[in-house]
Amino acid sequence: MSNSERPNQLFRNLNAKIASIPMILTALVVFVGGTAWTVLYSFTNSKLLPRLNFVGLDQYHRLWSTSRWLVSIENLLIYGAISLVFSLVIGFLLAALLDQKIRFEDTFRTIFLYPFALSFIVTGLVWQWLLNPDFGVQRVVRDLGWTSFSFDPLYDSSIVIYGISIAALWQGTGLIMCLMLAGLRGIDEDIWKAARVDGIPAWKTYLFIIIPMMRPVFITTLVIIAAGIVKVYDLVVAQTSGGPGIASEVPAKYVYDYMFFAQNLGQGFAASTMMLLSVVIVIVPWAYLEFGGKKHG
Amino acid sequence: MRYKFLTATFAATVAALNFAGPAAATDLEVTHWWTSGGEAAAVAELAKAFDATGNHWVDGAIAGSGGTARPIMISRITGGDPMGATQFNHGRQAEELVQAGLMRDLTDIATKGKWTEVVRPKSLLDSCTIDGKIYCVPVNIHSWQWLWLSSEAFQKAGVPMPKDWNEFVAAAPALEKAGIIPLAVGGQPWQASGAFDVLLAAVGGTDAFLNVYKDKDAKFAAGPEIAKVFKAADDARKMAKNTNVQDWNQATNLVITGKAGGQIMGDWAQGEFQVAGKTAGKDYNCLPGLGLNEVIATGGDAFYFPLLKDADKSKAQEVLAETLLDPKTQVAFNLKKGSLPVRGDVDLNTANDCMKKGLAILAKGAVIPWTDQLLSQDSQKQKEDLFSEFFAKPDMTLEDAQKRFADIIASAD
Numbered sequence: 001m002s003n004s005e006r007p008n009q010l011f012r013n014l015n016a017k018i019a020s021i022p023m024i025l026t027a028l029v030v031f032v033g034g035t036a037w038t039v040l041y042s043f044t045n046s047k048l049l050p051r052l053n054f055v056g057l058d059q060y061h062r063l064w065s066t067s068r069w070l071v072s073i074e075n076l077l078i079y080g081a082i083s084l085v086f087s088l089v090i091g092f093l094l095a096a097l098l099d100q101k102i103r104f105e106d107t108f109r110t111i112f113l114y115p116f117a118l119s120f121i122v123t124g125l126v127w128q129w130l131l132n133p134d135f136g137v138q139r140v141v142r143d144l145g146w147t148s149f150s151f152d153p154l155y156d157s158s159i160v161i162y163g164i165s166i167a168a169l170w171q172g173t174g175l176i177m178c179l180m181l182a183g184l185r186g187i188d189e190d191i192w193k194a195a196r197v198d199g200i201p202a203w204k205t206y207l208f209i210i211i212p213m214m215r216p217v218f219i220t221t222l223v224i225i226a227a228g229i230v231k232v233y234d235l236v237v238a239q240t241s242g243g244p245g246i247a248s249e250v251p252a253k254y255v256y257d258y259m260f261f262a263q264n265l266g267q268g269f270a271a272s273t274m275m276l277l278s279v280v281i282v283i284v285p286w287a288y289l290e291f292g293g294k295k296h297g
Numbered sequence: 298m299r300y301k302f303l304t305a306t307f308a309a310t311v312a313a314l315n316f317a318g319p320a321a322a323t324d325l326e327v328t329h330w331w332t333s334g335g336e337a338a339a340v341a342e343l344a345k346a347f348d349a350t351g352n353h354w355v356d357g358a359i360a361g362s363g364g365t366a367r368p369i370m371i372s373r374i375t376g377g378d379p380m381g382a383t384q385f386n387h388g389r390q391a392e393e394l395v396q397a398g399l400m401r402d403l404t405d406i407a408t409k410g411k412w413t414e415v416v417r418p419k420s421l422l423d424s425c426t427i428d429g430k431i432y433c434v435p436v437n438i439h440s441w442q443w444l445w446l447s448s449e450a451f452q453k454a455g456v457p458m459p460k461d462w463n464e465f466v467a468a469a470p471a472l473e474k475a476g477i478i479p480l481a482v483g484g485q486p487w488q489a490s491g492a493f494d495v496l497l498a499a500v501g502g503t504d505a506f507l508n509v510y511k512d513k514d515a516k517f518a519a520g521p522e523i524a525k526v527f528k529a530a531d532d533a534r535k536m537a538k539n540t541n542v543q544d545w546n547q548a549t550n551l552v553i554t555g556k557a558g559g560q561i562m563g564d565w566a567q568g569e570f571q572v573a574g575k576t577a578g579k580d581y582n583c584l585p586g587l588g589l590n591e592v593i594a595t596g597g598d599a600f601y602f603p604l605l606k607d608a609d610k611s612k613a614q615e616v617l618a619e620t621l622l623d624p625k626t627q628v629a630f631n632l633k634k635g636s637l638p639v640r641g642d643v644d645l646n647t648a649n650d651c652m653k654k655g656l657a658i659l660a661k662g663a664v665i666p667w668t669d670q671l672l673s674q675d676s677q678k679q680k681e682d683l684f685s686e687f688f689a690k691p692d693m694t695l696e697d698a699q700k701r702f703a704d705i706i707a708s709a710d
Contacts, residue, residue, distance in 0.1 A: 264675040
């Protein structure tokens with residue numbers, strides 16, 4: 001800059017700033033504003049229409065004494081743990097296997113990724129049929145001769161959430177595999193060569209060299225999986241509608257049902273605020289570690 | 298050539314616009330959730346009657362059940378895009394829309410048409426009335442209190458057709474032995490909840506029903522009389538444990554095909570028997586009030602009219618309101634729908650045995666209000682959650698269930 005006077009900071013990159021105004025407004029009004037509005041109204045007794053009639057923590061008190069909400073939370077934890085662990089492990093294993101310079105890699109990749117092209121609704125319907133004891137897997141095995149074979153997770157309250165997790169894994173693992181594969185391909189060939197020269201076995205190379213190097217990919221993957229877990233709704237609706245009884249209910253479904261079917265906005269808002277809170281509890285320490293640490297390093 | 302084609306298209310468009318314009322009658326969009334075979338046929342009767350008045354019925358059917366359709370309807374009304382008229386179950390579903398001033402006051406039309414005299418039973422119009430003003434037109438009476446029994450299933454099991462709930466429970470082991478599910482209860486939450494309400498009115502009696510749902514007496518709901526009802530619900534739960542279907546009509550189909558002994562379901566189930574070509578009294582039997590307490594609840598459907606700015610459409614709303622209560626429309630509609638008419642002065646000779654039983658009970662005046670009229674949607678939903686859990690979880694104790702039921706009643710509004 002030849003001019004000795006310092007230009008006004010506000011007018012630097014003016015075009016870019018003007019261009020981003022709509023997005024800033026959207027973020028502020030829609031996301032932040034909508035969130036604040038929801039939290040505010042969760043302290044009211046709004047029914048069908050939002051009304052500012054404050055009742056303190058009554059909605060939260062009722063929420064945490066409702067057995068359906070407690071079941072939903074428990075299901076979300078089980079579902080979350082399963083999809084997190086298994087989609088990462090299976091996704092990485094598949095990617096590592098595909099990375100062995102095998103033949104027909106493209107074909108396999110396409111096959112594994114295909115389920116991801118289906119929506120959760122379709123996935124849910126497909127697996128509802130597959131797991132139906134009268135038409136699906138159980139029937140096929142019984143017809144083959146094992147007449148006492150029993151496999152009907154969707155009709156057994158104690159294991160129904162695992163039946164839903166199977167469908168979710170089938171649908172989502174392909175994408176995780178692709179992300180992992182991209183990460184593996186991003187690792188320099190020389191690293192492998194160096195490891196081989198040093199005589200390090202392949203599994204050790206993966207575990208102690210490659211995976212730590214793939215940290216950014218893992219973080220992206222983690223965020224994608226976690227977002228999918230918290231918002232799970234359509235899969236449950238398509239597979240079981242929350243049944244048998246309330247055994248496969250999830251928080252997002254509670255929010256929707258109470259806001260629209262039960263015409264009780266206050267209760268729905270309280271539940272969605274709790275969902276937000278749980279996300280915040282997970283995100284904030286992570287963001288602090290991730291971004292707070294960089295300043296010093 | 299292309300120029301010519303464009304001109305022709307343009308001319309055709311103009312012609313079409315003119316045709317649909319001022320010369321035609323007023324279009325009125327009517328939303329409802331009547332989409333199954335019998336229901337669609339019944340709606341067609343309403344549309345025919347309305348079109349005959351020189352207006353035009355624009356059908357806005359929303360597939361799914363009321364649970365799916367109502368949020369859509371409500372968000373259209375609150376979002377400023379109201380339809381001409383819409384179905385709700387009369388009762389408290391549209392209460393807040395009325396209180397917010399979004400619905401049209403029909404009192405003038407009602408006075409002109411002397412609705413207070415023709416509509417029977419009177420409680421129907423009461424549930425359309427808020428602060429002394431009438432906001433909806435009831436079109437039919439649907440009652441939940443029916444036990445549908447399959448003749449084939451009982452023949453196969455070698456036991457006589459039961460005459461009431463107690464005999465039915467006693468016959469359950471024989472049915473099970475023959476490989477028949479004694480009682481079909483689908484997985485949808487409202488089915489379990491409705492079945493319990495029916496048991497409450499039948500086993501507990503009318504007074505117990507009103508004590509709990511009308512007076513919301515939580516102490517009574519926790520007491521010994523309701524414990525008896527829970528005992529009956531426990532029987533029902535055991536009898537229904539092998540039903541692996543979701544939708545109510547799939548459950549009805551189990552009864553039609555003799556795979557299940559019976560089903561507690563509203564009179565809309567009758568449409569399914571009719572479509573399957575079954576005869577009342579021969580292929581299937583019906584026990585109103587489960588044979589214990591012959592009452593009929595006056596739930597049902599009604600039309601509400603959102604407040605519109607357009608004068609022509611408002612005029613058409615008035616015409617539609619009158620048409621819906623017209624004796625001829627009432628007969629044509631209700632025969633197709635399998636429900637009972639809201640007027641006492643119409644002739645229903647062609648009704649079948651089960652409908653006639655219902656009409657006789659109605660004539661005796663043995664009616665009770667239904668939970669749609671007594672409880673808010675919020676309390677209804679909590680009840681659904683409780684009973685769908687109760688029916689699906691055999692290890693849930695009766696005491697626990699009853700305690701939670703009493704809690705819901707205590708906080709009900």
